[in-house]
Structure formats: structure tokens, C-alpha cells
Amino acid sequence: MDTNLKAKGELSTQIATAIRDSIISGALPVDERLPSEAELCEKFRVSRPTVREALKRLAAQNLIRTLRGATGGAFVNRLSFEEAYRQQITTSTLLLSMNEVSFETACEARYALERACVALSAERRDADHLATMRAEIHRQSQPGLSDERFCDSDVAFHRALVDGAGNPVLSYQLAGAVEAMQPLMNMITFTARDRAQIIKMHTTIADAIEARDPAVADASLVDLSAYTIQLAHDVSASRRNKPEASV
Amino acid sequence: MDTNLKAKGELSTQIATAIRDSIISGALPVDERLPSEAELCEKFRVSRPTVREALKRLAAQNLIRTLRGATGGAFVNRLSFEEAYRQQITTSTLLLSMNEVSFETACEARYALERACVALSAERRDADHLATMRAEIHRQSQPGLSDERFCDSDVAFHRALVDGAGNPVLSYQLAGAVEAMQPLMNMITFTARDRAQIIKMHTTIADAIEARDPAVADASLVDLSAYTIQLAHDVSASRRNKPEASV
DNA sequence: GCATTTCAATTGTCTTACAATTAAATGTTT
DNA sequence: AAACATTTAATTGTAAGACAATTGAAATGC
Structure with a gap:
């Protein structure tokens, strides 16, 4: 995942785009677990609400699913027919x-x-x-x-x-x-x-x-x-x- | 806009669904301004980050656009071809x-x-x-x-x-x-x-x-x-x- | 060995605060 | 009076920290 954000637009948008690109390019394969929100905060040097807004964008497009709990997190979705x-x-x-x-x-x-x-x-x-x-x-x-x-x-x-x-x-x-x-x-x-x-x-x-x-x-x-x-x-x-x- | 949320799933999801339904049904016409985030917080009795996550979901689907500033806010998008x-x-x-x-x-x-x-x-x-x-x-x-x-x-x-x-x-x-x-x-x-x-x-x-x-x-x-x-x-x-x- | 409990990791939500942006209102100068 | 600069208010964007809810896994007890 590329953590170098283009200096354009809002942070949550940039982060969502960066992760989406990783998914589309195949760098993040289906069912792969994304880093936890805390880790993403460090990687992108932003706060947790910002990361969460980015993740919600991806969830709205069915690109990821999120699960709570100990082994939870955000996972890359297979886009089913x-x-x-x-x-x-x-x-x-x-x-x-x-x-x-x-x-x-x-x-x-x-x-x-x-x-x-x-x-x-x-x-x-x-x-x-x-x-x-x-x-x-x-x-x-x-x-x-x-x-x-x-x-x-x-x-x-x-x-x-x-x-x-x-x-x-x-x-x-x-x-x-x-x-x-x-x-x-x-x-x-x-x-x-x-x-x-x-x-x-x-x-x-x-x-x-x-x-x-x-x-x-x-x-x-x-x-x-x-x-x-x-x-x-x-x-x-x-x-x-x-x-x-x-x- | 219906502010009575079904008790199912996460709050941000429910709010996003409620607003989306209002848009699809035509209750919120194109270019209509949604209530400000603060007002939505009161309406749905939730915190601002939760409202924002809901709005980001809608923005990801191009259903709304958000503008900053005095006359800013979230507006219903016309889904163009x-x-x-x-x-x-x-x-x-x-x-x-x-x-x-x-x-x-x-x-x-x-x-x-x-x-x-x-x-x-x-x-x-x-x-x-x-x-x-x-x-x-x-x-x-x-x-x-x-x-x-x-x-x-x-x-x-x-x-x-x-x-x-x-x-x-x-x-x-x-x-x-x-x-x-x-x-x-x-x-x-x-x-x-x-x-x-x-x-x-x-x-x-x-x-x-x-x-x-x-x-x-x-x-x-x-x-x-x-x-x-x-x-x-x-x-x-x-x-x-x-x-x-x-x- | 099995059931129960505890625990730790993670996401979901809340609260508060401040920064950035924008348009309108206000003031100032020409 | 008009043009321009400044302030102000409203709104979204971001940050930080805290607590609740959930869930699997590990520790514990029997």
C-alpha cells in the first residue's frame, strides 16, 4: 500500500483512493486483512476519524467489509456478481x-x-x-x-x-x-x-x-x-x- | 427525512440508509441542501463523527457533494451519465x-x-x-x-x-x-x-x-x-x- | 479433556476542541 | 457613493482521547 498521498483534496478522500488503488491493482488480494485502524493512522499520519471516514467510503462501494472483535478488522471483499x-x-x-x-x-x-x-x-x-x-x-x-x-x-x-x-x-x-x-x-x-x-x-x-x-x-x-x-x-x-x- | 432508525446494524449505516432512501424516493430533490452536520446529530441523536461516516458513505456513491464554508453543506447530487x-x-x-x-x-x-x-x-x-x-x-x-x-x-x-x-x-x-x-x-x-x-x-x-x-x-x-x-x-x-x- | 472465565485486540461511538474555508457583513478609503 | 479591505459567522475537515461493544483466543478451573 502506497502511503505517500498526493497533496490534493481531503485527507479521507486521498486515503480511500490510495487503498482502493491497492485493491484494484491486486496488491491487496481478496480476503486480505488491511492494517488495523490504529496502524493506518500511523502509516498515513492522520487521526482515527479520518481513517474511519476513508474506510466507510470503501465499505459503501463494497470494496471492504469490517468485522469487530479480536480477530476483526477490514478485509478486502470479493465483488460478487x-x-x-x-x-x-x-x-x-x-x-x-x-x-x-x-x-x-x-x-x-x-x-x-x-x-x-x-x-x-x-x-x-x-x-x-x-x-x-x-x-x-x-x-x-x-x-x-x-x-x-x-x-x-x-x-x-x-x-x-x-x-x-x-x-x-x-x-x-x-x-x-x-x-x-x-x-x-x-x-x-x-x-x-x-x-x-x-x-x-x-x-x-x-x-x-x-x-x-x-x-x-x-x-x-x-x-x-x-x-x-x-x-x-x-x-x-x-x-x-x-x-x-x-x- | 425519516429520523426513526431501524434497530439493526451500525448507526452510521442506518443513517446513511435513511438519507439514501430519502434521496431515492425523491423526498430530497436534486441540489437540495441537507441539514448541517450539527443538525443531523440532533435529529438522529448521534455524535458528529457518526454522522460524518454516514455522509462519507453517500459521498462515495456520488449521491451527495459537500462544500465547506459559510454557505457550505451537503447537497444532493444529480447522478449524471x-x-x-x-x-x-x-x-x-x-x-x-x-x-x-x-x-x-x-x-x-x-x-x-x-x-x-x-x-x-x-x-x-x-x-x-x-x-x-x-x-x-x-x-x-x-x-x-x-x-x-x-x-x-x-x-x-x-x-x-x-x-x-x-x-x-x-x-x-x-x-x-x-x-x-x-x-x-x-x-x-x-x-x-x-x-x-x-x-x-x-x-x-x-x-x-x-x-x-x-x-x-x-x-x-x-x-x-x-x-x-x-x-x-x-x-x-x-x-x-x-x-x-x-x- | 472439557467447559468456563478472563483477557486482549479491534471496531463503534461519544466528547471536545481547533483548523480551514467560504460568503456575507462590516468597516475603510478613495 | 463606490470600490476595496477586514472581520465575522457558519460550516466542514481534522485531531486527540476516552469508553463501550464485540469477539476470538488464551488462561483457568473442574
Whole structure:
């Protein structure tokens, strides 16, 4: 670990950066224990609160975990795909909510990325992925299902579709796109008729995946994309006509 | 801001979570000033170092920025696409380096995602994107270019290709995939012959984008993907044959 | 040999104090 | 009166020391 800090910005920031660099460069391998806070104070010649603020920054990025007790301390975290998923979902969600991204733009991105997976998924999906997709379709067909549950199931369906590609990097990238869309999707209250349409398209996709037919799977995903955007248009149009009802 | 903390985990974590929830829910809008540290101490009934650790966590996620001075304080940050790019790149880089993702897997993901953009890019690219692509191809053709600069230019080329789709969400998603690959790409030392091949493929792609021909652009991207993976195979094979030279 | 207790190391939190920074208020000079 | 310099107040940044909480390991007792 390099204890020579660049003379720029606040101390806690500099220390956090120095440790982060050591982690990224591999100088501090996964599960390695960092020096205790007291030792870090000596190394960097700063007080303990300053060191702690630096460590909290790293903890917020899941780069380290801290344990109390005799054998406690700060340890380098392995950034798991699970944690990366979560981070990406929250980042994507904030990005969409803070930058007034239109539904069309987000939707286009989502389906474009998802189309990148279907060909691979049609080739490689195993029985589990297919079973999950069928199960979610069945869940979506149940009459009493709330809108929220329907959307959850929708996400699960597409997640299985993406995971079928068997590429964890792809799954990680898609997680943000798909899940961050959910709040926007929830704004569209599906009617029973809409649900029937969507379930039909899901079934077509599942059939194509089962038949290992990438072309049909891709085509039906394009249909679903167009239909979703059309739905959004209809909703926003009806809201413009009846603005008083759009509370 | 909800000052009722759930009795779980550490105080600084709870406070950070409470404030973060307020930001995500929109209760604290962008550029809103948070209460001063002293006020937060009173609200949450904790000491100032604890409040500060919580604020540092949020600062590490770019959720807030802090300014010193009379009118200083912590302000809610607008999460810009730029910052989201950077976060995603570091996350993706760590993910790839810590989880022993194979070059094939990462490469497959990257090109699959990129293929999702070319069709849109062929439709929508403007003169600037095309000019950037041409300029980078020209740069790549220069004889004395170092391997590192060549890779930089490669990234810039693909970045322009992706940006041509005119969808910031897509650009954001791709940034991580493309840039995180660079360290892996750097492991492959391109020979002059390899460079000529790659430049040829880049030219084919640029021509197709200029002609607004999605099918040809997609096909040449597939070629480039296959060639890159082949190169990686060759490199790893030659390393297996001469392990003593792979220091 | 096993269970219990004690202990020591470490992080979590609190208190108090002071330094650094910044903008506004105030005073001073032209 | 206006421009400039100074002071002041608010706020974050850093420091030092203390104590509490936690936890594994060592010492102790049976």
C-alpha cells in the first residue's frame, strides 16, 4: 500500500483512493486483512476519524467489509456478481429517475440489450431456464394477480430468458436495464386484455427458446418491444386527454 | 427525512440508509441542501463523527457533494451519465478481475451488447460519429503507434459506434462492457499483421454505418468478434507452449 | 479433556476542541 | 457613493482521547 498521498483534496478522500488503488491493482488480494485502524493512522499520519471516514467510503462501494472483535478488522471483499447486480440496479434506477429518461429511450435500450441475449439463450438454455419461464407464464395467467406481482413475474421471466444465455457478464449487464425499468413499467397499469397479449407473446418466446429457434425468439421479442412502447403511447395519450384523472 | 432508525446494524449505516432512501424516493430533490452536520446529530441523536461516516458513505456513491464554508453543506447530487459511466467501468473492471471471467465470456458479452447497437447506429448516426470513427481508424493506421494507444483508439472507435445509436442508456450500459475489457485486451499484443486485419474490419464497419446498412455492419461486427476470440486463443496457446516466456 | 472465565485486540461511538474555508457583513478609503 | 479591505459567522475537515461493544483466543478451573 502506497502511503505517500498526493497533496490534493481531503485527507479521507486521498486515503480511500490510495487503498482502493491497492485493491484494484491486486496488491491487496481478496480476503486480505488491511492494517488495523490504529496502524493506518500511523502509516498515513492522520487521526482515527479520518481513517474511519476513508474506510466507510470503501465499505459503501463494497470494496471492504469490517468485522469487530479480536480477530476483526477490514478485509478486502470479493465483488460478487450478486453485489454488482444490486449496485447496477440502484445506479440505473437513480439515473433513470434523475435524468428524465423517456420511457421510449429506456425501453429501446432494454429490448435492444435483451435481443443480444436471445440468440445465445436459444442455443444454450437448459431445462431449468425453460421451466422458470413456463412457471412465470403460468403465474401471469392467474386471474387475481395484482399489478405489482404481474410486473415481478414479468421481470423474473425476462431474467430467466437472459440467464439462459449462460453468460454471467451479460446477466449482470442486463440486470440493471431490466430491473431499473420496473418502476416505469409499474406506471402502466395493465388491463386484462393487455395481460393476455403479453402472455401470448411470452409463450411465443418460450416456445421459440424451447425449439432452439433464435430467429423466431428474436422476432417475438421485437413484437413485444413494439407492443410495450405502443402501450406507453396509449397511456400517455389518454392522460393528456384526461389530465384531471392522472393523479 | 425519516429520523426513526431501524434497530439493526451500525448507526452510521442506518443513517446513511435513511438519507439514501430519502434521496431515492425523491423526498430530497436534486441540489437540495441537507441539514448541517450539527443538525443531523440532533435529529438522529448521534455524535458528529457518526454522522460524518454516514455522509462519507453517500459521498462515495456520488449521491451527495459537500462544500465547506459559510454557505457550505451537503447537497444532493444529480447522478449524471458521466458519473454513472465511471462507476460502471470500475465495477465492471473489478468484477472481471476478481472473478476470473474468461476472455471468451467477457468478449462474447461485449460483442453481443455491441451488436444490439449497430442496427440503431446505422439508422441514426450523424456525421460526427462517422467522422470520429474514420479519425480513429486513421490513427490506428499510423506506424509508430504504441500498443496502449492502439487499444485506446480501439475503445474510442467502438464508443463512437455505440454513441451513434443516440440512446444514452445504451451508451451507459456499453461503457462498462467495452472499457472494462481493455485490461484484458492489452494482454493481447497485436502484431502489425493483426492490426491490419482489425483496421480492415473497422473500415468495413464504418463503411456499413455510412451506407446505413445494418445487416453488413452486424455481419462485420460478428467477424471482428470471431477474430478477436481467435487471437486470444492463439495467444494463450503460444503461452502454453512457451510457459517460461510468459513472465 | 472439557467447559468456563478472563483477557486482549479491534471496531463503534461519544466528547471536545481547533483548523480551514467560504460568503456575507462590516468597516475603510478613495 | 463606490470600490476595496477586514472581520465575522457558519460550516466542514481534522485531531486527540476516552469508553463501550464485540469477539476470538488464551488462561483457568473442574
